[in-house]
Amino acid sequence: MFEQQDPNLIQLNSAGQLKHFLTTEGLSREMLTEILDTADSFVDMSAQQVKKVPLLRGKTVVNLFFEASTRTASTFELAAKRLSADVLNLNIKTSSTSKGETLKDTLMTMEAMHSDMFVVRHSDSGAAHYIASNVTPHVAVINAGDGRHAHPTQAMLDMLTIRQHKGAFEPLTVAIVGDILHSRVARSQIHALRTLGAKEIRVIAPTTLLPRHIEALGVTVYTDMLQGLKDVDVVMMLRLQKERMQSALLPSESEFYNLYGLTEEKLKLTHPDSIVMHPGPINRGVEIETSVADGPKSMILKQVTNGIAVRMAVMSMAMGGQMTEHQAERGSE
Amino acid sequence: MFEQQDPNLIQLNSAGQLKHFLTTEGLSREMLTEILDTADSFVDMSAQQVKKVPLLRGKTVVNLFFEASTRTASTFELAAKRLSADVLNLNIKTSSTSKGETLKDTLMTMEAMHSDMFVVRHSDSGAAHYIASNVTPHVAVINAGDGRHAHPTQAMLDMLTIRQHKGAFEPLTVAIVGDILHSRVARSQIHALRTLGAKEIRVIAPTTLLPRHIEALGVTVYTDMLQGLKDVDVVMMLRLQKERMQSALLPSESEFYNLYGLTEEKLKLTHPDSIVMHPGPINRGVEIETSVADGPKSMILKQVTNGIAVRMAVMSMAMGGQMTEHQAERGSE
Amino acid sequence: MFEQQDPNLIQLNSAGQLKHFLTTEGLSREMLTEILDTADSFVDMSAQQVKKVPLLRGKTVVNLFFEASTRTASTFELAAKRLSADVLNLNIKTSSTSKGETLKDTLMTMEAMHSDMFVVRHSDSGAAHYIASNVTPHVAVINAGDGRHAHPTQAMLDMLTIRQHKGAFEPLTVAIVGDILHSRVARSQIHALRTLGAKEIRVIAPTTLLPRHIEALGVTVYTDMLQGLKDVDVVMMLRLQKERMQSALLPSESEFYNLYGLTEEKLKLTHPDSIVMHPGPINRGVEIETSVADGPKSMILKQVTNGIAVRMAVMSMAMGGQMTEHQAERGSE
Numbered sequence: 001m002f003e004q005q006d007p008n009l010i011q012l013n014s015a016g017q018l019k020h021f022l023t024t025e026g027l028s029r030e031m032l033t034e035i036l037d038t039a040d041s042f043v044d045m046s047a048q049q050v051k052k053v054p055l056l057r058g059k060t061v062v063n064l065f066f067e068a069s070t071r072t073a074s075t076f077e078l079a080a081k082r083l084s085a086d087v088l089n090l091n092i093k094t095s096s097t098s099k100g101e102t103l104k105d106t107l108m109t110m111e112a113m114h115s116d117m118f119v120v121r122h123s124d125s126g127a128a129h130y131i132a133s134n135v136t137p138h139v140a141v142i143n144a145g146d147g148r149h150a151h152p153t154q155a156m157l158d159m160l161t162i163r164q165h166k167g168a169f170e171p172l173t174v175a176i177v178g179d180i181l182h183s184r185v186a187r188s189q190i191h192a193l194r195t196l197g198a199k200e201i202r203v204i205a206p207t208t209l210l211p212r213h214i215e216a217l218g219v220t221v222y223t224d225m226l227q228g229l230k231d232v233d234v235v236m237m238l239r240l241q242k243e244r245m246q247s248a249l250l251p252s253e254s255e256f257y258n259l260y261g262l263t264e265e266k267l268k269l270t271h272p273d274s275i276v277m278h279p280g281p282i283n284r285g286v287e288i289e290t291s292v293a294d295g296p297k298s299m300i301l302k303q304v305t306n307g308i309a310v311r312m313a314v315m316s317m318a319m320g321g322q323m324t325e326h327q328a329e330r331g332s333e
Numbered sequence: 334m335f336e337q338q339d340p341n342l343i344q345l346n347s348a349g350q351l352k353h354f355l356t357t358e359g360l361s362r363e364m365l366t367e368i369l370d371t372a373d374s375f376v377d378m379s380a381q382q383v384k385k386v387p388l389l390r391g392k393t394v395v396n397l398f399f400e401a402s403t404r405t406a407s408t409f410e411l412a413a414k415r416l417s418a419d420v421l422n423l424n425i426k427t428s429s430t431s432k433g434e435t436l437k438d439t440l441m442t443m444e445a446m447h448s449d450m451f452v453v454r455h456s457d458s459g460a461a462h463y464i465a466s467n468v469t470p471h472v473a474v475i476n477a478g479d480g481r482h483a484h485p486t487q488a489m490l491d492m493l494t495i496r497q498h499k500g501a502f503e504p505l506t507v508a509i510v511g512d513i514l515h516s517r518v519a520r521s522q523i524h525a526l527r528t529l530g531a532k533e534i535r536v537i538a539p540t541t542l543l544p545r546h547i548e549a550l551g552v553t554v555y556t557d558m559l560q561g562l563k564d565v566d567v568v569m570m571l572r573l574q575k576e577r578m579q580s581a582l583l584p585s586e587s588e589f590y591n592l593y594g595l596t597e598e599k600l601k602l603t604h605p606d607s608i609v610m611h612p613g614p615i616n617r618g619v620e621i622e623t624s625v626a627d628g629p630k631s632m633i634l635k636q637v638t639n640g641i642a643v644r645m646a647v648m649s650m651a652m653g654g655q656m657t658e659h660q661a662e663r664g665s666e
Numbered sequence: 667m668f669e670q671q672d673p674n675l676i677q678l679n680s681a682g683q684l685k686h687f688l689t690t691e692g693l694s695r696e697m698l699t700e701i702l703d704t705a706d707s708f709v710d711m712s713a714q715q716v717k718k719v720p721l722l723r724g725k726t727v728v729n730l731f732f733e734a735s736t737r738t739a740s741t742f743e744l745a746a747k748r749l750s751a752d753v754l755n756l757n758i759k760t761s762s763t764s765k766g767e768t769l770k771d772t773l774m775t776m777e778a779m780h781s782d783m784f785v786v787r788h789s790d791s792g793a794a795h796y797i798a799s800n801v802t803p804h805v806a807v808i809n810a811g812d813g814r815h816a817h818p819t820q821a822m823l824d825m826l827t828i829r830q831h832k833g834a835f836e837p838l839t840v841a842i843v844g845d846i847l848h849s850r851v852a853r854s855q856i857h858a859l860r861t862l863g864a865k866e867i868r869v870i871a872p873t874t875l876l877p878r879h880i881e882a883l884g885v886t887v888y889t890d891m892l893q894g895l896k897d898v899d900v901v902m903m904l905r906l907q908k909e910r911m912q913s914a915l916l917p918s919e920s921e922f923y924n925l926y927g928l929t930e931e932k933l934k935l936t937h938p939d940s941i942v943m944h945p946g947p948i949n950r951g952v953e954i955e956t957s958v959a960d961g962p963k964s965m966i967l968k969q970v971t972n973g974i975a976v977r978m979a980v981m982s983m984a985m986g987g988q989m990t991e992h993q994a995e996r997g998s999e
Contacts, residue, residue: 051392051393052390059716060747403756617771640779641779
C-alpha cells in the first residue's frame with residue numbers, strides 16, 4: 001500500500017489538462033466528457049483502412065506490468081502502436097522489486113532512457129499514484145489497474161459504451177453486480193457514473209462481498225438481485241475471481257450463480273431497453289448465462305473495441321498535457 | 334479435431350481472390366502461380382536497402398501460437414513488419430483454451446480489437462479452418478501449421494525454391510522422404526506439386542511412417558530409399574520429430590539414418606542437377622549428412638529466404654481479398 | 667571459449683570504417699572519438715519531441731540474447747526502434763545451442779531471413795567475434811557482452827559520460843573499483859581509457875578479484891581503496907555479482923562494503939570535482955552508499971541516457987560500414 005495524495009494535484013497540469021491518468025475520482029464532468037469525445041473520434045478512425053495516427057510518433061511507451069494481464073497489456077500495446085509510439089514491454093515480477101528502493105531505481109532507469117509514458121499494472125493500491133507523484137513526475141503515468149483501488153480505463157470504456165447506447169447519463173439507473181469488495185473496476189465505475197450524473201447507482205452483492213460504508217459513495221445497496229435489477233437501464237457485471245471461491249467469503253460456484261449470476265430469467269426484470277456489460281474475460285455459467293453473454297443486450301465485444309479507443313484517448317491526452325507542462329517550465333526558466 | 338468444410342468455400346472471396354490461406358488443397362494452378370509470382374517480387378525487394386513496403390500499414394496482425402515455434406513465429410513476425418503492419422505476439426497455451434467456447438471468446442475479443450489478420454499455429458488439425466469459417470470470418474486467417482493437416486506456407490516456399498531452380502514443374506520427379514505419417518508439410522507439398530503439374534511425386538518412408546491409402550493422393554510409394562531416389566530432380570527431406578523415436582514406430586536413430594538419411598552416397602543416385610530441400614531446423618547426422626546440408630545441392634538457406642517472401646505474399650494477398658469483400662458487402666447494403 | 671583473431675581485421679571494413687562493434691581493444695583514438703561524437707548528436711536528438719531518425723528504416727535488427735539481461739536488451743531494443751529498425755527479440759537458452767554446429771545453423775537461418783544486424787549477448791568469451799568472423803560476416807554484429815571478455819557499449823557510454831563532464835581525457839586519473847577479475851566491463855573500460863589518453867588508470871580490488879598480470883594493461887593496482895581513491899577525477903564502480911559471494915573469492919557482504927564499498931567518507935579522498943559512475947543495476951549498501959548513488963557526483967542516470975545514444979551510434983555506424991563494403995564488393999564483381 002502506498003500513501004495517497006489528492007489525485008487532481010497529480011493528474012492535471014497547471015492548465016487543468018490531463019497529464020497522468022490515475023483514477024476517475026475527482027476528475028470533472030468536463031474532463032470525463034472530453035475523454036469520451038476523444039475516444040469517440042478514435043472509434044471512427046478504427047473503421048478506416050489505415051488504423052494509425054502519428055500522435056505519439058517518436059515517443060516511447062513502456063508497459064510496466066508488475067501483475068500479469070495479457071489481455072489488458074495487449075490492448076495498451078495495440079493502442080500505443082496505433083498512435084505510432086515505440087512500445088517496450090517489461091514484465092516485472094513483484095518479487096524482484098519487493099524493496100521500494102529497487103522499484104524506484106528500475107523506474108528512474110526507464111525514465112533516464114527518455115521514456116515518455118509508463119502504463120502501470122500493480123497489485124498494490126496506489127502504485128500508479130506513487131510513481132506519478134514521487135518517482136517520475138515528468139513521465140505520463142497511465143493506471144492499468146492498481147490493487148483494489150482503481151482501473152480507470154476500464155471504467156471509461158464502460159462509460160463510452162453506455163453513452164453510445166443511451167445518450168445521456170442523467171436518466172439512467174445502473175446496477176453493478178458481483179464482488180464489489182475486491183473490485184477496482186467497481187470503484188472507478190461508481191466515481192465516473194456519479195460525476196457523469198447517473199440518476200441512480202445500485203450495487204448488488206452478498207454482504208460478504210460489500211465494502212463497509214459503501215453507501216458513502218452514493219450508491220444504493222441490494223443483497224437481493226431480483227430486487228436490485230428491477231427496471232435498471234444498465235447491468236454491469238463484475239468478473240468473479242475464482243481464487244476467492246476457496247475463501248469463506250463466497251458460497252459455492254453454483255450457489256453464487258443461482259443468487260448473483262445474470263440469467264435470461266433475471267434479465268427480464270430490467271428495463272426492456274437495458275444493456276448488459278462485463279469487463280471480460282467472462283466465466284460462462286458462473287457470472288453470466290451463455291445466451292445472455294451472446295444475446296442482443298450484450299455489449300461485451302463493443303466494450304473491447306471501445307477499450308482500444310479509450311486507451312488511445314487517455315494516452316494522447318496525457319502526452320499532450322505533459323508536453324504543455326514541459327514547454328511552460330522551459331518558458332519560465 | 335475440428336470438422337472440415339470445402340476449403341475453397343472458405344479461403345476465397347466471391348471474386349475468387351484469396352481471403353484466408355488455410356491449405357494448398359483445392360487451390361487452382363493459377364492461384365498457386367499468383368502466390369509464387371507475388372513472392373518472387375518480394376524476393377527482389379529483400380535485396381533492396383530498405384526492405385519495407387507499406388502494403389499492411391495501419392493493419393494489426395496477431396500471431397496466435399497455440400503451439401510453440403520460435404522459428405515459424407519469427408518469420409511471420411518479420412514478414413508482417415516488412416509489410417509495415419503492427420504485430421501483436423500472443424503465446425497461448427492450449428490448456429487454458431481447452432474448452433472450445435473459451436478459445437472462441439479469446440478470438441472474438443481479438444477480433445473486437447479490430448485485428449485484421451490472425452496467424453494461427455495449433456496442434457489440432459483443422460483449427461485454422463474452424464476459426465476462419467466459424468469464429469471470425471472477417472479476419473484474414475493464415476494457417477501456420479495445424480496438427481497433421483497442413484502447413485501451406487512451408488509448401489509454397491518449397492514450390493518457390495523449386496521454380497527458381499528448375500523453372501517448370503511438368504518435367505520434374507520429386508521425392509519426399511521421411512516421416513510422412515505425422516507430417517503436415519508432406520500433405521501440403523503433395524497437393525501443391527500435383528496442382529502445379531509435377532510429373533511424378535514419390536514418397537519414401539518405412540511402412541510404419543506411411544499413412545494408409547496415401548496412394549490415393551497420386552503418389553508412388555517407396556520403402557527402399559535407394560530405389561526411390563533414382564533419377565529424381567528434387568529431394569524434399571522431412572524433419573524427424575525426435576519424440577517419435579521413443580515410440581515403436583521408428584527404428585533407432587542410427588538405423589533410421591542408414592535407411593532413410595540423405596548421404597552423399599545416396600545422393601549420387603539422383604539426377605546430376607538435382608536439388609535438396611529441408612524445412613529446418615535440421616538434425617545433422619539424423620536425417621541428413623552434414624556435407625549434404627552444406628553442399629552445393631542444398632537449398633536449405635534459400636528456403637528460409639523464400640519463406641519470408643511467401644509469407645509476405647499470402648499475407649498481402651489475403652488482406653487484399655478481405656478488403657475487396659468488405660467493400661462489396663458495403664456496396665450491396 | 668572461442669579462438670580469437672586480431673579484432674581490427676574483423677570489425678573494420680577495407681575503408682577503415684566500423685562494420686561490427688566487438689571490442690574497444692585495438693580501435694584507434696579517432697574511431698573512439700567518432701563514436702563519441704556520433705553519440706553526442708543522438709543525445710541532442712533525444713531532447714527533441716520526436717525521438718526518431720530513419721537511419722535504419724527497413725533494416726532488421728535481431729536481439730540474440732543467449733544470456734538473460736532485460737536491462738541491456740531493452741536499451742538495444744529502444745536504440746534500434748529510435749533508428750526506425752524492425753526489431754526481433756530472440757531469447758535463446760545456451761543449452762539448446764550447446765553444440766557449435768547448432769548455434770551456427772540458428773545464426774545462418776537468421777541471416778537467410780535477411781537480418782542486417784545481430785546484437786549478441788553470450789556467456790562465452792569471444793562469441794561475438796566468432797559469429798562476426800566465421801558465421802555471418804555480412805551481418806553487422808554488436809557485442810552486448812561476452813563472457814569475461816568485453817562489454818564495449820558499456821565502456822563507450824562511460825567514456826561519453828566522462829567526456830561530457832571533464833572535456834579532455836589527458837589530465838584524468840580514473841579509478842575502477844571492485845571485481846576486476848570477472849568483469850568484462852573493466853577490460854573494455856581500460857582499453858578505451860588508454861586509447862583516449864587518460865593520464866592514470868587505477869584498479870582497486872582485493873587480490874582475489876584481480877586477474878594475473880593486470881599491470882600489463884597499463885594500470886596501477888591498489889588493494890587499499892583509501893590509497894587508490896586519493897585525488898582521482900573519476901570513480902568507476904563495478905557491479906558485484908552476488909553469486910560470487912558464495913565462493914571463497916569474496917569476504918562477506920558487509921566486510922566487502924567496509925573495504926571496497928563507495929561511501930561518502932571515502933569519496934572525500936577524491937578530487938573535489940570528481941564524478942562517480944556505476945553500470946547499474948546498483949546494489950545499494952553493497953557496492954555503494956545510497957547517499958552517494960543519489961548524490962551530486964553520481965552520473966548513474968546520465969549513464970543510462972548515454973547508453974541509448976552510444977548504442978544508436980555504433981548501430982548506425984556499423985550498418986553504414988557494412989553497406990559501404992557491400993557496395994564495394996558489388997562494384998568489384
